[in-house]
Amino acid sequence: MSSISALQASLRECYQKGEVDYYLKPLVHVVDGQPVGRIGNGDTLFFCCRRGDRQVQLTEALVDPEFNHFQAESMLDLTVVTLVQFTDKFSHLPTIFPLVRPEETLGEVLSKAGVKQTRVAEKEKAAHVTFFFNGRRIEPYEGEEWVILPSPHSSEFLKKPATSTALVAEEVEKSMERQSAAEGKHFIVANLAAGDIIGHLDDWEANISCAEAVDRALGAICAAAAKHSYLVAVTADHGLLERFFNEDRSVNLSHTTSRVPFALIPPEGGPAVELEVSPEATLADVAPTVLSLMGIAVPDSMDGVSRARVQGTYERVVLVIADGWGVGSPDRDKNPIAAANTPNMDGLVKEGRYMTLAAAGFAVGLPEGRAGNSETGHLTLGAGRVVLQDELRIARALATGELRDNEAVRFGLEKARENGGEIHVLTMLTTKSSHGNMDEGLAVLRAAAEQGWKRAWLHLILDGRSSPPQGGADLLDVLRSRLPQGIEVEVVTAIGRGYALDRSGGYTDKTKLAYEALIKGNGRSF
Numbered sequence: 001m002s003s004i005s006a007l008q009a010s011l012r013e014c015y016q017k018g019e020v021d022y023y024l025k026p027l028v029h030v031v032d033g034q035p036v037g038r039i040g041n042g043d044t045l046f047f048c049c050r051r052g053d054r055q056v057q058l059t060e061a062l063v064d065p066e067f068n069h070f071q072a073e074s075m076l077d078l079t080v081v082t083l084v085q086f087t088d089k090f091s092h093l094p095t096i097f098p099l100v101r102p103e104e105t106l107g108e109v110l111s112k113a114g115v116k117q118t119r120v121a122e123k124e125k126a127a128h129v130t131f132f133f134n135g136r137r138i139e140p141y142e143g144e145e146w147v148i149l150p151s152p153h154s155s156e157f158l159k160k161p162a163t164s165t166a167l168v169a170e171e172v173e174k175s176m177e178r179q180s181a182a183e184g185k186h187f188i189v190a191n192l193a194a195g196d197i198i199g200h201l202d203d204w205e206a207n208i209s210c211a212e213a214v215d216r217a218l219g220a221i222c223a224a225a226a227k228h229s230y231l232v233a234v235t236a237d238h239g240l241l242e243r244f245f246n247e248d249r250s251v252n253l254s255h256t257t258s259r260v261p262f263a264l265i266p267p268e269g270g271p272a273v274e275l276e277v278s279p280e281a282t283l284a285d286v287a288p289t290v291l292s293l294m295g296i297a298v299p300d301s302m303d304g305v306s307r308a309r310v311q312g313t314y315e316r317v318v319l320v321i322a323d324g325w326g327v328g329s330p331d332r333d334k335n336p337i338a339a340a341n342t343p344n345m346d347g348l349v350k351e352g353r354y355m356t357l358a359a360a361g362f363a364v365g366l367p368e369g370r371a372g373n374s375e376t377g378h379l380t381l382g383a384g385r386v387v388l389q390d391e392l393r394i395a396r397a398l399a400t401g402e403l404r405d406n407e408a409v410r411f412g413l414e415k416a417r418e419n420g421g422e423i424h425v426l427t428m429l430t431t432k433s434s435h436g437n438m439d440e441g442l443a444v445l446r447a448a449a450e451q452g453w454k455r456a457w458l459h460l461i462l463d464g465r466s467s468p469p470q471g472g473a474d475l476l477d478v479l480r481s482r483l484p485q486g487i488e489v490e491v492v493t494a495i496g497r498g499y500a501l502d503r504s505g506g507y508t509d510k511t512k513l514a515y516e517a518l519i520k521g522n523g524r525s526f
Helices: 003-016 052-063 106-112 123-132 165-180 194-198 204-228 283-293 343-351 374-383 390-400 407-419 438-450 472-482 507-520
Strands: 044-048 079-084 095-097 116-122 144-149 186-192 231-235 260-265 273-275 308-310 316-322 354-357 423-429 455-462 488-496
Touching: 003 472, 003 488, 044 052, 044 407, 044 438, 052 079, 052 507, 079 390, 079 407, 095 390, 095 407, 106 116, 106 283, 106 374, 116 123, 116 165, 123 144, 123 186, 123 374, 144 165, 165 186, 165 204, 165 316, 186 204, 194 204, 204 231, 204 316, 204 343, 231 283, 260 273, 260 283, 260 343, 283 308, 283 316, 283 354, 283 374, 316 374, 343 354, 390 438, 407 423, 407 438, 423 438, 423 472, 438 455, 438 472, 455 472, 472 488, 488 507
Parallel strands: 044 079, 044 423, 079 095, 116 144, 116 186, 186 316, 231 316, 423 455, 455 488
Antiparallel strands: 231 260, 260 354, 273 308
16 A cells, blocks of 8 residues: 555544544654654655744754754754745745745834834734734844733633634733823734635634624724824735635635725824725735825835725724634624624725725735635735745746756755655645645655656645635545656655644644654554
């Protein structure tokens, strides 16, 4: 039996026990009682994850000599080649697609104008209102404060469908109170993360409770804004929560291509303001709109359009991002938002300063028809322009065969040859996740075959979100059909995304499991 067929059989056994791909504990390939294809010193690992924030913890364990979260092997001659770059900490690693960092983001323009800024989010979405919103910048700008609140553990999400949304609203009000006695302009970004956390879970009532919690938080922020004379701008980064059931009544746990809301709520007595409604409006229009509301010049580099018509300027603005809140069907049997009691969101439409924004596909730099996600959404919101996303950059490179001549790919293959080591590819087992695509790992294998390599080890990260929760076994058939010719590829590891790509700080209970499977062969055998 081939390793792929053996893995399929093991996965189906796991599914019968109720296990799902996202939290699948490691499966490792064993031959004659011994795990094969483990990553060792002198080898090269191509880490094909498209979301750099998701690869940090595992990469640290692999390459950081000061790593101390658990016992890691010292492998000074291990070469790790990343697909994309996330943090400057790994800038010394060869990267197949170097990071694109847009300049003159909203945060940078406001900072140069002397505007105080506060970013508030729970930990699960902290990177989105800081790193991504600031154009993939690690450090805050001058005058910018980050307030990061704890998120519930993933095991508690169904028990706490509000996550930490109420705490975010409370911190926003505290920030307003602190600023009330100070002079000068103030801009707050608040992420209400619950929609993009609970919307991925198969629980109708939890989705409804989540929508109501987000609405209550919005109401609390609006009340505080009225008290402290802040204009409130409300939007979302992508759709998800608005579609629980598809037309065929199957459950949808994936992001959508829906448009998202955009509304302005001025405080009483503030300058008159209206929204210029347009079907062409996108998330890229939010930053120029905020700048025009605050009387700050919009840089030429922002190709978004200000949608506000304001008679004067506002000193204080709060941007509320209802994460994963799309505009969907009014069907209360399919849409948890429609089924929920959401008077504050409903009121935005009635007030009249309301429109919808495109938040998917080309509008956020993704392939046409591709659902939006938090990273692309927040990047576009902060940049005020369309930033070509890694998914589209990578897709174009794969279509033209650019990886065969990619400098980082060549470097990784040559280092393994110099060290007498082997090559490993760690890639996503999916065809449509924002975290990665099996074709990216397969393109590296194809490049290796063209450069004379006869064998490679393939390690798979199972998705379970953009792909069906138990879709890995069927996706292995797709993988088998796409394997390149001229090189023997053996699948030797399968790990759930929740372990291999954890970003919540779960080093000992999540990252360690993935690391020890890849390096030591710890895990269930197939």
